[in-house]
Amino acid sequence: MTISWGNIEKILTYGNMFQQGLIVTVLLALCTVFFGFFLAFGLALMLLSDVRPFRYLEKVKTDDINKKKRNDFIAKFNPVKLIANCYVQFVRCTPMLVQIFLVYYIVFGFITLPKFTFFGFIQFERFFPAAVALALNSGGYMSAVIRGGIEGVDNGQTEAARSLGMSKAQTMYHIILPQAIKNILPAVANEFVTIIKESSICYTIGVQDIMFNVKSVQSATFIIAEPLLMATFLYFCLCFPTSKIIEYVERRMRQSDNR
Amino acid sequence: MTTDNTALIKVRDLKKHYNYGAIKALDGINIDINKGDVMVVIGPSGSGKSTFLRSLNLLEEPTDGSIVFDGRDIVNEKINLDEFRERMGMVFQHFNLFPHKTILENLTLAPQIVKGKSKEEAEKKALELLDRVGLKDRASAYPVQLSGGQKQRVAIVRALCMDPEVMLFDEPTSALDPEMVGEVLEVMKELAKDGMTMVCVTHEMGFAREVGNRVVFMADGNIIEEGTPEKIFDHPESPRLKDFLGKVLEA
Ligand SMILES: Nc1ncnc2c1ncn2[C@@H]1O[C@H](COP(=O)(O)OP(=O)(O)O)[C@@H](O)[C@H]1O
Ligand SMILES: [Mg+2]
Numbered sequence: 001m002t003i004s005w006g007n008i009e010k011i012l013t014y015g016n017m018f019q020q021g022l023i024v025t026v027l028l029a030l031c032t033v034f035f036g037f038f039l040a041f042g043l044a045l046m047l048l049s050d051v052r053p054f055r056y057l058e059k060v061k062t063d064d065i066n067k068k069k070r071n072d073f074i075a076k077f078n079p080v081k082l083i084a085n086c087y088v089q090f091v092r093c094t095p096m097l098v099q100i101f102l103v104y105y106i107v108f109g110f111i112t113l114p115k116f117t118f119f120g121f122i123q124f125e126r127f128f129p130a131a132v133a134l135a136l137n138s139g140g141y142m143s144a145v146i147r148g149g150i151e152g153v154d155n156g157q158t159e160a161a162r163s164l165g166m167s168k169a170q171t172m173y174h175i176i177l178p179q180a181i182k183n184i185l186p187a188v189a190n191e192f193v194t195i196i197k198e199s200s201i202c203y204t205i206g207v208q209d210i211m212f213n214v215k216s217v218q219s220a221t222f223i224i225a226e227p228l229l230m231a232t233f234l235y236f237c238l239c240f241p242t243s244k245i246i247e248y249v250e251r252r253m254r255q256s257d258n259r
Numbered sequence: 260m261t262t263d264n265t266a267l268i269k270v271r272d273l274k275k276h277y278n279y280g281a282i283k284a285l286d287g288i289n290i291d292i293n294k295g296d297v298m299v300v301i302g303p304s305g306s307g308k309s310t311f312l313r314s315l316n317l318l319e320e321p322t323d324g325s326i327v328f329d330g331r332d333i334v335n336e337k338i339n340l341d342e343f344r345e346r347m348g349m350v351f352q353h354f355n356l357f358p359h360k361t362i363l364e365n366l367t368l369a370p371q372i373v374k375g376k377s378k379e380e381a382e383k384k385a386l387e388l389l390d391r392v393g394l395k396d397r398a399s400a401y402p403v404q405l406s407g408g409q410k411q412r413v414a415i416v417r418a419l420c421m422d423p424e425v426m427l428f429d430e431p432t433s434a435l436d437p438e439m440v441g442e443v444l445e446v447m448k449e450l451a452k453d454g455m456t457m458v459c460v461t462h463e464m465g466f467a468r469e470v471g472n473r474v475v476f477m478a479d480g481n482i483i484e485e486g487t488p489e490k491i492f493d494h495p496e497s498p499r500l501k502d503f504l505g506k507v508l509e510a
Binding site: 061065068069154156157159160161162163164165166167170174175178179 | 279323341345348351355369414421
C-alpha cells in the first residue's frame with residue numbers, strides 16, 4: 001500500500017465530512033465529561049458516605065472479643081457505598097465496547113428516542129445513547145479521582161471546621177470542596193482528552209464522529225491509508241494542544257498556591 | 260480530685276482503645292474541669308494527651324466512659340454534636356487555618372453559617388479580636404502570607420469568634436520557631452487573665468507554672484498525678500513524674 005499526494009488531495013475534497021466528524025467528536029467528549037462529572041461527583045459522595053444502618057452495634061458492650069469483632073464488622077456495612085462500589089467495578093471490569101452496545105441495543109432498544117438531527121448533521125438517536133454510555137463509563141472512572149481529591153485535603157481542615165461547630169455538609173461545601181477542586185479539575189480536563197480518543201469506538205453504533213467519516217470516505221473512494229492518516233492527524237491536533245494547555249494551567253495553579 | 264457539683268466538665272472513666280484493647284490511648288480518665296480553670300496537661304509523647312483533648316469535644320469517639328458538659332452526658336446521650344462543639348474552641352498544633360480564605364474570612368465563616376450572625380456583626384467582632392492580638396492590619400492577607408506565630412494567633416482568634424465557654428489547646432507552640440513561642444503564649448496568658456476556662460497540652464513548663472492553676476500529668480493513658488503547679492513541679496510524688504520532670508527541665 002502506498003501513500004500518495006494524489007490520494008491526499010482526493011480525500012481533501014471530503015474535508016467537509018472530516019470537519020463534521022471533528023465537531024461530533026468534540027461535542028461528544030464535552031457532553032460526556034459534563035454529565036460524567038456529575039455522575040462521578042455523586043458516586044464519590046456515595047463512596048465517602050457514612051450511611052451505616054447497623055452502626056449501633058459498635059456501641060453494644062460485650063466482653064466477648066469475637067462477638068465484638070463480629071458486631072464491628074456488621075456495623076461497618078454501608079449499603080450506599082456498596083452500590084457505588086459495585087457500579088465502579090462493573091465499569092472498570094467490562095469492555096467499553098460492550099457497555100456501549102448494552103446501552104444502545106438494550107437500554108435504548110426499550111426506550112424509543114425521538115429521531116431528529118441537530119446542527120444539520122448530528123443524529124440525536126445515535127448521539128444521545130453514545131453520550132450516555134460514555135458518560136456512564138467515564139463517571140465510573142472519574143469517581144475515583146474525585147474521591148481522591150476530596151480525601152487528599154488535610155484531615156486537620158475537617159477537624160478545625162467541625163471543632164467550630166460546622167456540620168458535615170457545611171464542612172464539605174465551605175472547606176473541603178474548594179480545596180479539593182484544585183486536585184480534581186486537572187484530572188477532569190485530562191478525562192476530556194481521554195474521551196476524545198476513546199469515543200472513536202462510537203462509530204460502531206453509527207455516531208458520525210471522525211472515525212465514522214473515515215470509514216465513509218474509505219468506502220466512497222476506495223482509498224484506505226490516507227483517510228486514516230487524516231484521522232490520526234486530527235486526533236493528535238485535538239489532544240496534544242489540549243493536554244499542553246492543561247499542563248500549563250495546572251502549573252500556574254500550583255504556583256498560586258504559594259502566593 | 261474535686262467532686263464539685265458545679266464542675267463545667269466532668270470526665271468519668273473515659274477510655275479510648277484501639278485494636279480491641281491492644282492499644283489503650285486512654286485507660287480510665289477521671290477529672291473535673293471547673294469554670295475558670297487553666298488546666299495544663301503534661302506528659303511524655305504517646306501518653307494520650309491529644310486523645311484526651313480530642314475526646315473532650317468528641318473529635319475522637321471514646322470507647323467507654325462519660326463526659327458531662329454543662330449537665331449533659333455528651334458521650335451517651337443523643338445530643339446535637341455541632342451545637343455542643345461550637346461551645347468549645349480548639350487550637351491545633353498545626354494551626355489548620357483555611358488556606359483558601361483570607362484571615363477575615365477564616366474568622367467570620369463559622370459565626371455566620373453556624374451562629375447565623377450577620378456579616379457586619381461577625382466582621383466587627385473579628386476585627387476587634389484581631390486588634391487585640393495585634394494583627395488587624397493582616398485581615399485581608401491569606402494564611403500562607405503569615406508567620407507561624409501569626410497563624411497561631413489567628414487560629415486562637417478564630418476559636419474565640421464563636422464565644423466558646425472552654426478553649427482546648429493541643430501543643431499550640433510545638434510547631435513554632437523558638438522566637439515565635441512567646442507571642443502565642445502571651446495571647447494565651449491574656450485569655451487566662453480574662454477568666455477563660457482552658458485546657459492546654461503543652462511542653463512549656465514556664466507557662467504551666469506561671470499561668471496554670473492546675474497541672475495534670477499523664478502517662479500511658481492514665482492521669483498519674485494532679486495538683487497545683489507548686490505541688491507538681493516542686494513536690495512531685497510519683498517516680499514517673501520525677502523522671503519526666505528531670506528529662507524536660509534539664510533540656
Ligand atoms: N488512630 C490510632 N490508631 C492506633 N493508635 C493510635 C491512634 N491514635 C493514637 N493512637 C495511640 O494512642 C496513644 C496516645 O496518642 P496521643 O494521644 O496522640 O499521645 P500524645 O498526644 O500524648 O503524644 C499513642 O500510643 C498512639 O500511638
Ligand atoms: Mg499529641
